[in-house]
Structures are given as structure tokens and as C-alpha cells.
Amino acid sequence: MLAIDARxxxxxxxxxxxxxxxxxxxxxxxxAVERGAIVGLLGPNGAGKxxxxxxxATLLTADRGSLTVLGLDARTxxxxxxxxxxxxxxxxxxxxxxxxxEILAFYGRLYGLTGARLRRRVEELLETFxxxxxxxxxxxxxxxxxxxxLALAKSLVNDPELLFLDEPTLGLDxxxxxxxxxxIASLRSSRGTTIVLTTHYMREAEELCxxxxxxxxxxxxxxxxxxxxxxxxxxxxxxxxRIDPGLxxxxxxxxxxxRCLVVNEWTECTVDVASERLxxxxxxLYDKGAIVHAVALREPDLEQVFVELAR
Amino acid sequence: xxxxxxxxxxxxxxxxxxxxxxxxxxxVWAFTLRNFQMASRNVFLLFELFxxxxxGVATIGLMTRFxxxxxxxxxxxxxxxxxxxxxxxxQLDVAYAVLYDFWSKSLKHHFLAPIGIRHxxxxxxxxxxxxxxxxxxxxxxxxxxxxxxxxxxxxxxPAATLLLGCFLTAWIVGVCVCVLIMVFGAPAETAxxxxxxLVLALSGIxxxxxxxxxxAAALADGIPLTYFxxxxxxxxxxxxxxxxxxxxxxxxxxxxxxxxxxxxxxxxQRARRSGLLLKMSE
Numbered sequence: 001m002l003a004i005d006a007r008x009x010x011x012x013x014x015x016x017x018x019x020x021x022x023x024x025x026x027x028x029x030x031x032a033v034e035r036g037a038i039v040g041l042l043g044p045n046g047a048g049k050x051x052x053x054x055x056x057a058t059l060l061t062a063d064r065g066s067l068t069v070l071g072l073d074a075r076t077x078x079x080x081x082x083x084x085x086x087x088x089x090x091x092x093x094x095x096x097x098x099x100x101x102e103i104l105a106f107y108g109r110l111y112g113l114t115g116a117r118l119r120r121r122v123e124e125l126l127e128t129f130x131x132x133x134x135x136x137x138x139x140x141x142x143x144x145x146x147x148x149x150l151a152l153a154k155s156l157v158n159d160p161e162l163l164f165l166d167e168p169t170l171g172l173d174x175x176x177x178x179x180x181x182x183x184i185a186s187l188r189s190s191r192g193t194t195i196v197l198t199t200h201y202m203r204e205a206e207e208l209c210x211x212x213x214x215x216x217x218x219x220x221x222x223x224x225x226x227x228x229x230x231x232x233x234x235x236x237x238x239x240x241x242r243i244d245p246g247l248x249x250x251x252x253x254x255x256x257x258x259r260c261l262v263v264n265e266w267t268e269c270t271v272d273v274a275s276e277r278l279x280x281x282x283x284x285l286y287d288k289g290a291i292v293h294a295v296a297l298r299e300p301d302l303e304q305v306f307v308e309l310a311r
Numbered sequence: 312x313x314x315x316x317x318x319x320x321x322x323x324x325x326x327x328x329x330x331x332x333x334x335x336x337x338x339v340w341a342f343t344l345r346n347f348q349m350a351s352r353n354v355f356l357l358f359e360l361f362x363x364x365x366x367g368v369a370t371i372g373l374m375t376r377f378x379x380x381x382x383x384x385x386x387x388x389x390x391x392x393x394x395x396x397x398x399x400x401x402q403l404d405v406a407y408a409v410l411y412d413f414w415s416k417s418l419k420h421h422f423l424a425p426i427g428i429r430h431x432x433x434x435x436x437x438x439x440x441x442x443x444x445x446x447x448x449x450x451x452x453x454x455x456x457x458x459x460x461x462x463x464x465x466x467x468x469p470a471a472t473l474l475l476g477c478f479l480t481a482w483i484v485g486v487c488v489c490v491l492i493m494v495f496g497a498p499a500e501t502a503x504x505x506x507x508x509l510v511l512a513l514s515g516i517x518x519x520x521x522x523x524x525x526x527a528a529a530l531a532d533g534i535p536l537t538y539f540x541x542x543x544x545x546x547x548x549x550x551x552x553x554x555x556x557x558x559x560x561x562x563x564x565x566x567x568x569x570x571x572x573x574x575x576x577x578x579x580q581r582a583r584r585s586g587l588l589l590k591m592s593e
Contacts, residue, residue, distance in 0.1 A: 013586050054589055059419055061583050082425040091593065093416045097352045098345070109341030110424035112334045138352075154420070 002068070003162050003194040004033040004056055009065035011051055011218075025051040027218040028065070033211075035161075038188055038195045040209035042202075042306060048218040049198040050166055056196065057087045057164045070162055083111065086160040090170025092151035096140040100131045100150050103139065104157055111158035125153040129183075145176045152183065163187065165197035169204060177201075181208060202306055214306070230299060237274040240266045242293040243285060254284055266296075338426045342434025346407055350438060359403065364396035364446045365453060371517075372458040386547045389460045390473075391516030393450045394540060397443045397477040398484070399507050404439030405485020406503040408432055409492050413500070419592035422583070428576050432489070436482050443478060465546030472557060476539025479564040483535070484510055486571035493578035496591060510534060521552055535564040 011026040025048045033039050041049040054060040056069060058078045067074040069081045094103045104122045113121055126132045129149040134142060142150065148168070155163060165184065169177035185208060187193045199205050205212050206226045213223040222229055236258050241251075242265055251269050252260040256277040258270045271277040274297050285292055350356045371392040375385040408431045412418040421431065451462040462470050484507055491499035491506075513527060514520070514536040520528055531537045538553055538560030545551045553559060582588040 050589075051586075057423060059423055059583065059588060060586060061580075079425045079427075082423060085423075087419075087423055092420075093592075094420070095345070095349060095411055095415045095417060097349055102345075102348055106341050106345050107420065107424065109337045109344075110421070110426050110430075112337060112425075114333060114337045 001035050001071075002032050003035045003037070003070055004031060004196065005066075005068040006031045006052075006056065007066045009052070009055060009062045009067060011048075011055060011060065011063055024218050026055070026062070029215070029218065029220055030065075031056075031213060031220065033194060033196060035194050036188065036192050037210045038184070038197070038208050040205040040212045041196065041198045041215055042200075042205055042212055043215035047215040049215055051218075052215065053087075053164050053166055053196060053198055057085060058082055059087075083158065084160060085162040085164065086155040086158055087164040087166065088151040088155035088168060089166035090148065090168055092147070092154075094139050094150070094154070097138050099135060099138060100142075100153075101126060101135050103150065104154060107154050108157045113157070121157065125156060129153045144171055145173065148172060148176075148180065152180065156187075159191070160193065162194045162196070165195060167198055167200065169199070169201065177204075184208060227299075236270045236272050238298040239269045239271055239274055239278055239281060240296040240298060241269070241281070241285075242266055242295075244291045244293065247285065247288055247290055250284065250288060251281065254281060256280070268298075335430070338430035339434040339437070342408065342431055343437045346404055346411075346435050346438040347441075349407070349411060350404075350442065359400055360442055360445060361449065364400070364450050367392050367396050368450045368453050369457065372454065372460075375458070383548050385458060386460050386464075387544055387549060388517050389454050389458065390540065390544060390547070393447065393454065393462070394473070394477050394536065395511050395516050396446050396450055397474065398481045398511060398536065400446045401436070401439035401443035401478055401481030402485040402488070402507050403503065404442060405432055405435050405482055406488040406492075408435040408485070409489040410500070410503060413492055413497075413591055416592050419588055422579060422588060428572055428579065432482065432486050432572065432575070436478070436485070439481055439485070440478050443481065444474070447474060447477075465543065469543050469546050473539050473543040476536055476542075476560050476564075479561075479568070480510065480514075480534070480536040480539075481507075483564065483567040483571050486568075486575055490571065490574045490578045493575065493582050493587070496587060510536070513537075515540060519549070519552060533563070535560045535567065538563070 007030045008028045009026050009030070010028055011024075013023040013025055015021040015023065029048070029052055031052070041052060043049050051060065055062050055067065056074070058069070058074055058081055061075065070084050072081050074081055098106070101122050104125055105118060108118045108121055126135060129152065131146065131150060131153065134146055139147070139150075152168065155165075168184065169180050172180065181204060184195060184197070188195060197208070209226070211223060211225060212229055214221050214229065246262060246267055248260050248262060248267060251257060251267065254277075256272045258272065260267065260269045262268075269277075269281065271281075278295070278297070282292065282295075368389065371388055372385075375388055380388070409418070412421060447462075454460040454462065488499075488503045488506055491502045513523070513531045514534045515523070515531060520531045520537055520541075523531055532553075538556035541551050541553050542556040542560070545556075579588070582591075
């Protein structure tokens with residue numbers, strides 16, 4: 001069953017009072033997200049990731065196309081959809097004077113929580129995100145990490161079936177970001193929450209997401225698991241060699257070698273099919289009298305896929 | 312070290328939100344409580360509550376002494392000054408429904424939640440009523456103590472009706488300010504303070520509406536507060552300028568409340584379409 005079924009979604013922003021500017025943010029995007037999945041939206045700045053996320057969260061309306069969220073039409077049943085989803089972003093902000101429990105209680109009431117149940121939920125969220133010792137601090141006195149944790153806590157106040165995370169670890173220290181990622185993963189495993197997130201961190205996408213959609217210039221260029229994407233892009237595999245002498249020029253000219261770089265002590269050759277090219281490269285090196293100290297095969301990482309697609 | 316979430320989530324599953332009137336009250340109360348919390352921690356809001364109203368009554372009252380105005384004229388002017396303070400304070404609270412979140416860039420969180428425009432405006436209006444009532448009591452006590460003007464001289468009901476008129480006008484103006492902000496963003500921010508002065512100048516706070524130039528007087532006839540002031544001043548010996556002022560004032564208020572809320576709903580929808588809602592939250 002699908003949590004999100006977006007078909008041919010288009011969005012154009014109009015700007016400029018005198019000279020009209022049109023920005024085509026989405027150009028016929030289709031996206032299907034299974035319930036309980038974690039899906040990542042990747043792409044360069046201005047690709048349309050946040051626009052797509054915001055349309056799915058009913059914060060923006062699409063110009064064209066159809067959108068069903070949790071089995072409901074996002075346009076005609078928007079309020080019912082909103083009851084069942086929530087969103088947190090890396091640059092989230094709340095009223096500067098309010099304290100964490102007050103912020104959580106405020107949003108809890110908006111989602112229909114009252115009385116003892118509201119108080120219990122607020123306490124649970126404060127405890128879960130270890131915000132209890134900061135309960136007296138006004139929002140503007142919290143650190144970036146605490147603000148981010150509070151934003152995530154707020155996004156869970158209604159126990160959403162569908163959660164949108166817009167660059168949730170933006171600007172966080174690596175250890176805090178790692179903990180936040182564990183939070184996100186545990187949400188799916190323990191609550192069955194469907195999560196759609198945007199990120200610039202490839203490691204985050206690779207670690208968290210079952211599926212990744214790569215967006216550029218308002219279009220989804222590729223989608224699938226991280227491994228699928230690497231295969232789809234066909235950017236080859238890396239044969240890393242520790243050889244003496246380097247012979248980079250010779251290796252670069254060999255059949256099937258896409259490029260050759262020296263990284264530290266390793267000569268890294270990106271080849272089309274490693275299993276076929278490795279024996280040929282070793283034979284060539286033997287013929288040239290080179291000594292091979294070590295050989296390693298590596299898959300390209302998602303970052304290379306990103307760079308390739310973003311070109 | 313790990314957060315508790317890594318070790319499993321504790322809170323209950325499968326809860327159902329409140330429905331019907333309990334849900335309505337919860338959403339309205341959310342905004343009431345929020346505005347109250349913000350107001351209670353902001354020194355500038357205390358200025359709105361005490362400093363400006365006291366200064367207004369004191370300066371206008373002293374001016375009436377200098378000009379040697381009679382008892383009726385003094386009452387006329389002081390009634391206007393009190394209405395000015397009450398409407399000004401109350402409408403700001405309604406405008407804060409959007410302004411607080413506009414300033415803190417958190418507007419999108421409201422419109423991500425399953426709430427309606429009415430929850431936003433009614434919740435904030437209730438705090439406006441509370442603060443407006445405090446301003447009314449403060450200025451009434453000062454007017455009586457310093458200038459021997461008794462607000463309740465005409466009776467409790469006429470005073471309460473004027474107060475109701477002030478609150479209704481404030482609600483309408485406040486919602487209109489929210490509409491302007493949702494349509495124009497930051498450039499409309501000054502409307503929160505400027506618009507009320509225009510409305511009050513037209514509704515004849517210090518003078519009868521008949522003294523206004525004809526086009527301005529025609530505009531004044533469209534403002535509910537004009538009628539409520541007219542009705543209240545009639546108890547102090549001034550001939551009413553309009554027939555059935557209270558009924559007209561109430562009828563106009565109902566129409567404007569409906570129209571302004573419709574306009575706010577349309578402006579929010581427009582902001583969702585244009586992306587302004589997101590821009591205001593970044």
C-alpha cells in the first residue's frame with residue numbers, strides 16, 4: 001500500500017512584479033512511496049527537493065498532477081491528511097520566548113491532544129529526546145542540536161504515520177547527526193512510520209534510505225536503492241593498485257579504463273567491468289615490469305553517483 | 312551515549328484526537344495560551360498595556376483642562392481616547408496571530424497542522440479581550456481619579472456595549488492586518504500599527520463624524536466603531552448621528568468578520584500556491 005502516490009506533479013513559481021520571472025520547480029514528477037519505507041530525495045540546490053516535500057506535506061499546492069497521501073486526495077482532504085502527517089526541517093524555528101514543553105504542548109493542542117494525554121505526550125517527548133533538563137530554557141537560548149531535537153520531537157507530537165524530514169541533520173556535529181539518524185531509523189523500526197527525507201549527505205541517504213530518488217531541475221533522473229543507483233548510472237567500478245612504478249599513463253590508455261587517478265599510494269582505475277579488466281591490467285603491468293604490491297576492488301560511493309548525475 | 316529513542320519509543324500508539332467541540336476548544340486554547348505566554352514575558356507588551364494607555368488619557372485629559380472644555384466635551388474626548396487604547400491593544404493581539412510566527416519564521420508549522428483560520432483568530436482575540444479589558448479598567452480608573460469622568464455614569468450596559476464594539480472592531484482590523492501580511496509579507500508589517508490609526512481617525516474618536524469631509528464621513532459610516540461610539544456618547548448628551556446605531560454596528564461587525572475571515576482563508580490558500588508560506592518560514 002502506498003503512503004504517497006504523486007503523478008505528473010508540476011509546480012512553477014512566479015516572481016517579479018514588473019519583469020515576470022518563472023521558475024519551474026517541478027516538471028512532471030511522479031513518486032510512489034510504500035508505507036513503512038524510508039525514501040530519500042537527493043539532488044543539487046534548487047533541484048526541487050523541498051518543493052516536492054512541501055507539496056506532499058500540503059504546505060504547497062501543485063499546479064498540475066495528482067497527489068494521494070495515505071489514501072486521501074491531498075487537495076480535497078487536506079485537513080484529514082494533515083492530521084496524519086508531520087514535518088521537521090533542519091532550519092526549523094519556533095517562538096523565541098517559549099520553552100520546549102510549551103512549544104510541544106502548543107502543537108499538541110493543534111493536533112487535538114488535551115488534558116492528561118497531552119501532558120503525558122509532552123513529558124514522553126521531552127524524556128525521549130532528553131530535553132527535560134532544558135525545559136526551563138527559552139527557545140532562543142537552546143543550542144543548534146537541541147533546537148533540532150526539539151523540532152524532531154515536535155514532528156512526532158501527533159504520532160504521524162508519515163513524516164517529512166527536510167535536511168534533518170543540517171549543521172549538526174557528526175556525533176549528534178549520527179544519533180539523530182539512529183532516532184530516525186528507530187522510528188521506522190518501532191513505529192512503522194513512513195519517512196521521506198531530503199539530504200545533502202550521501203552517507204545519511206545510504207545509511208537510512210530503502211530507496212533514493214535523485215532530482216535535478218525539477219525532474220526525477222534516477223531512483224532505486226543506493227546499489228541500484230550505482231548500477232544504473234554505470235559509472236564503473238574502481239580497481240585500486242599499489243604498484244611500483246606508477247604507470248598511470250599506460251593504465252589510462254588500456255581498454256575499458258574510464259579514468260585513472262593517483263590517490264595517496266594507490267593508483268585508482270575506474271573501469272567498466274572490474275572482473276574482466278583486472279586480469280588484463282595485471283597482465284599489462286607484468287609486461288611492463290611493474291611490481292604489484294596490493295590490489296583492491298571498490299564500488300563507487302553514492303557521492304560519485306551524485307556528482308555524475310548532477311553534471 | 313544514546314538517546315532514549317534508540318532504546319525504543321515509549322508513548323502510546325493508536326490514539327485518536329479529540330473530536331467535535333473539544334477539539335475546537337483545544338485549538339483555540341492553544342493560541343490563547345501561546346499569546347498569553349508571549350505577552351507575559353515581553354516587556355514591550357507591558358508598555359502596550361500600561362504606558363501608552365495611561366499617557367494617552369493623561370495628555371488628552373490635561374488638554375481638555377487647558378482648553379477649559381465642559382464636562383460633556385471632556386467626556387466625549389476621553390471616551391474616544393479610551394476606545395483608541397482598547398481597540399489598539401486588542402487588534403495587535405489578533406495581528407500577533409500571524410506576526411509572532413512571521414517574526415520567528417515558524418508560520419509553516421501552523422498551516423501544517425489540521426486547524427482552521429477561526430482557531431487562529433479567535434484564540435488570539437480572547438487574549439486581546441483580556442488585555443483590552445485591563446486597559447479599559449486602567450484608563451477608566453485614571454479618568455475618574457484625574458478628570459472626574461465616570462465611565463459607568465450611563466450604566467453598565469452602555470459601557471459594556473461600547474467595549475463589545477471596540478473588541479469587534481479590533482478583531483476585524485487585526486484579521487485584516489493578518490491578510491495583508493499573508494499577501495505582501497514583510498512590507499505589510501507596519502500595517503499592524505498604522506491601520507488602526509486610520510480606522511480610529513475615521514470613526515471619530517475625538518470629534519463627531521459629521522465634522523469630517525464628506526468622502527471621509529462616508530467611509531466612517533462603514534466602520535462599526537463609529538456606531539458604538541455614537542450610541543455611547545448619546546448617554547452624555549450628544550445627539551446621535553445615526554439611527555439604531557447598536558444594531559447597525561453589530562450588523563456591520565458580523566458582515567466584516569465573515570468577510571475578513573474569508574479573505575484570510577483565501578490569502579493563506581494563495582500563499583500555499585505562490586510559495587510565500589514557505590518563504591515566510593525560511
